[in-house]
Structure formats: structure tokens, C-alpha cells
Amino acid sequence: MKIITGKTGKPHVTSADDRALHRAEWDGDGFLSVSQPPVLVNSTTLRVYPCDIMFQGCHARVTGTYEDLTFPSGETGKKRVDILVARYTLSEEGLEDMSLLILTGQPVESSQEPQSPVYETGIIANNVSVADMPLYKIIHDGINASGPVAIASIFPPLSNKYTKEESDLTTKNINQAISKAEKTAAEATAEAQSIANDAASMAEEAIGRAEEAKETADTALSKADNAQNTADAAKTDAANAQSYAEKIATKSLVISDIVGATATIPGTDAGTTLQYDVTVELPNNTGRILVIPKNIPSGVTYMGYEASSMNQTTYSITVKAKNTNKADSNISLVVVGVARPKNLI
Structure with missing residues (x-):
């Protein structure tokens, strides 16, 4: 210096x-x-x-x-x-x-x-x-x-330029401004800390909600898995049912139709066995028929029947019976058509 x-x-x-x-x-x-x-x-x-x-x-x-x-x-x-x-x-x-x-x-x-x-x-x-x-x-x-x-x-x-009084006043104002700034800074720091605390609390709540949401999602996922298992089981059952239905359709018999017919047995004194032919129409592909006599008049003895297929839908039935009545007698017949299910589809 x-x-x-x-x-x-x-x-x-x-x-x-x-x-x-x-x-x-x-x-x-x-x-x-x-x-x-x-x-x-x-x-x-x-x-x-x-x-x-x-x-x-x-x-x-x-x-x-x-x-x-x-x-x-x-x-x-x-x-x-x-x-x-x-x-x-x-x-x-x-x-x-x-x-x-x-x-x-x-x-x-x-x-x-x-x-x-x-x-x-x-x-x-x-x-x-x-x-x-x-x-x-x-x-x-x-x-x-x-x-x-x-x-x-x-x-x-x-x-x-500033006088001494103005300079002193300026210094005072500066000091007051510094004090105010420090106070403002302290208040801002406290407010920031409060905001930070609130934010931390909100973050904890958000984490809790997220965990709850995860549990809910896990439960939903488990239910979805169970539903999938149930659906898979139902699918298997449906496949089994279809297979069973196919077996039934292939091997079992069902009634294709039921029709009525009448066999008229001529009257005779001798009471000999007579035959009477009846023709019936049944659904296409009916495999066989069953003839059941419904009403047999007095004096008439039912002896059975024979049936044959004339084509896919027409069957000829020969009814055998004895009629001791002098007048003709009618036997009411119920004709049941029987077929395999797959043949009727």
C-alpha cells in the first residue's frame, strides 16, 4: 500500500x-x-x-x-x-x-x-x-x-448527490429492506417446509391408495383366473356333451313320428286267420316301425303284423287276425316310426 x-x-x-x-x-x-x-x-x-x-x-x-x-x-x-x-x-x-x-x-x-x-x-x-x-x-x-x-x-x-442525512436514511432503508427480506425469506422457508410436509403426507396417502389398488387388481386378477378356469371347464363339459350327443345320435333310436291306421278284418263264420294290408307314410329315413293295436273289437283275435318298407317314406303293414263275427271288424292301429337321430338331421 x-x-x-x-x-x-x-x-x-x-x-x-x-x-x-x-x-x-x-x-x-x-x-x-x-x-x-x-x-x-x-x-x-x-x-x-x-x-x-x-x-x-x-x-x-x-x-x-x-x-x-x-x-x-x-x-x-x-x-x-x-x-x-x-x-x-x-x-x-x-x-x-x-x-x-x-x-x-x-x-x-x-x-x-x-x-x-x-x-x-x-x-x-x-x-x-x-x-x-x-x-x-x-x-x-x-x-x-x-x-x-x-x-x-x-x-x-x-x-x-446524497446528503449525509439522505445517506443515513438510505442506509436505514437498506437495513430495513434487508430485515424485511430476511423475515420474508424465513416465512417463505416455513411455508415451503409446510408445503413439503403436506406433499409428503399426500405422497404417503397416494402410496397407500396405490397399495390398495394393487390388492384390488390382484383380487380381480385372481377372479379372472378363476373365471378362465370355469370357462375352460365349461368348454370341456360342452365338448364332452357334444361327444355324448354324437354317440347318442349314432347309436340310439328315437321316435320319428306316430301315425294312426285302421285295419278292416272281413267277417267270416269259420274264424280263419285273415290278412289285411295297410299303407302308412312316415318321415324320410325312418329305419323301422312298431305297430300297436289300439282297439280290438269283440270276436276278433289279433295275431300280429308284418311290415316292409316300400320306399324312404312309405311302409306296408300286413295285419293278421281272426274275425268270428259275420260283419267286418276294424282294428285301430298306432304306427310308431323309429330312426337313429343322425339319420333325421
Whole structure:
């Protein structure tokens, strides 16, 4: 460390020391004062009037009546932006200087938007050799120039800075704001913890519901398995029933139809055995028939029958009986057709 504001017996205060103090006082770059804004004298000349600037703590000023700077004229059908900068330089010998300079931009077609030229952005405190502070820009549209337009701002006077009372009040307000922020943070933390606790509780409830849902799903799955087993058993039973039905249809007999018929036995004194033919119609594919006498008149002895198939549906029945009556007697017959079930399908 070295003392700046103090007598040491030898030169010891440098421009860098002053710049450090100025940076603390002004906190930025800008104009300290402007007697009047610069003006365009013509399309190639800018006139800058006396002013003071502060650039990275470096104080510089335009003195005298004014300072004129020239720049190239604009081009027809082109647009361009130039900027006026305050250029700081540091020579190899350690000598410092500040001067005004107009940087010429790149012309573009009138349908495009021109860009400001690139300037040096060095940090003086780092001992750079060149650093630029943009002050104003000049806008060219064809051969016409307009502006200049201010880039740097004008600092308010130091008298506008805070008084001690204002500074103390500001400090108090800051402390109150910090306290309020800490309180708010604590409340937010507590609220966040409460929300987290609620979320954890809800998560536990959700886990419980999920476990219940899993149990329900397992039960449903078990019931589904049982239902599947029942269905499989029913399918097996149905197959067995079908097989049994097929066996019955193949080997058993069923009644295909029942019809009535009448056999008339002629009267005779001798009572000899007589035969009487009866024809009946039964369903197609009836395999055999059974003839049952229903009403046998008095004086008539039933001796049996013989039956034969005439075709798929017609059967001839020969009834044998003795009739001791002189008059003809009728025997009522019930003819039962019998067939295998598969033959009737």
C-alpha cells in the first residue's frame, strides 16, 4: 500500500491514483459539463464546443472556443453511421493523452440499416495503449448528414448527490429492506417446509391408495383366473356333451313320428286267420316301425303284423287276425316310426 493524500518527500501521486478517486466519485463515464451541444457545420465538418468528460476516471476537456473535426462525405444511395469518440492513448514512454476522433462507419445500401463502427474498448486501469469513449454519432443518408446524436450521458452535479442525512436514511432503508427480506425469506422457508410436509403426507396417502389398488387388481386378477378356469371347464363339459350327443345320435333310436291306421278284418263264420294290408307314410329315413293295436273289437283275435318298407317314406303293414263275427271288424292301429337321430338331421 502507498499513501496518496500525504507528503512523502518525493513525487508519488500518479494519474492512475486520480482516476481511481474519480471512478469512486462519478461511478461511470459521461459528460461533466457541456457548454453547448456540438453541431454540423456542413456535411463533412463537426464542431465541438467546450466540455468536460469523465472516462474511466480520466478527466479531459475541450478548451478554447471550439474544435472542428472533419469526416468523409456521404455517398448517393448509401447509408452510414460515424461516431465521435474521446480516445485515450498511452505511449511506450508512459505518456498519456486524450483527443477527439471521428470513426467512419461502413456504407450500406439505402435499403439496409447501417451499423456503428467498431471502437476500442480497452480498460485504462489495465494499462492498455488505446481506449475509446463514444460521445456522439453522425447519421449519413446519401450525401446528407444529420445529428449529432448523443451517446454519452451528462452527469448531474455533485450537489445533487446524497446528503449525509439522505445517506443515513438510505442506509436505514437498506437495513430495513434487508430485515424485511430476511423475515420474508424465513416465512417463505416455513411455508415451503409446510408445503413439503403436506406433499409428503399426500405422497404417503397416494402410496397407500396405490397399495390398495394393487390388492384390488390382484383380487380381480385372481377372479379372472378363476373365471378362465370355469370357462375352460365349461368348454370341456360342452365338448364332452357334444361327444355324448354324437354317440347318442349314432347309436340310439328315437321316435320319428306316430301315425294312426285302421285295419278292416272281413267277417267270416269259420274264424280263419285273415290278412289285411295297410299303407302308412312316415318321415324320410325312418329305419323301422312298431305297430300297436289300439282297439280290438269283440270276436276278433289279433295275431300280429308284418311290415316292409316300400320306399324312404312309405311302409306296408300286413295285419293278421281272426274275425268270428259275420260283419267286418276294424282294428285301430298306432304306427310308431323309429330312426337313429343322425339319420333325421
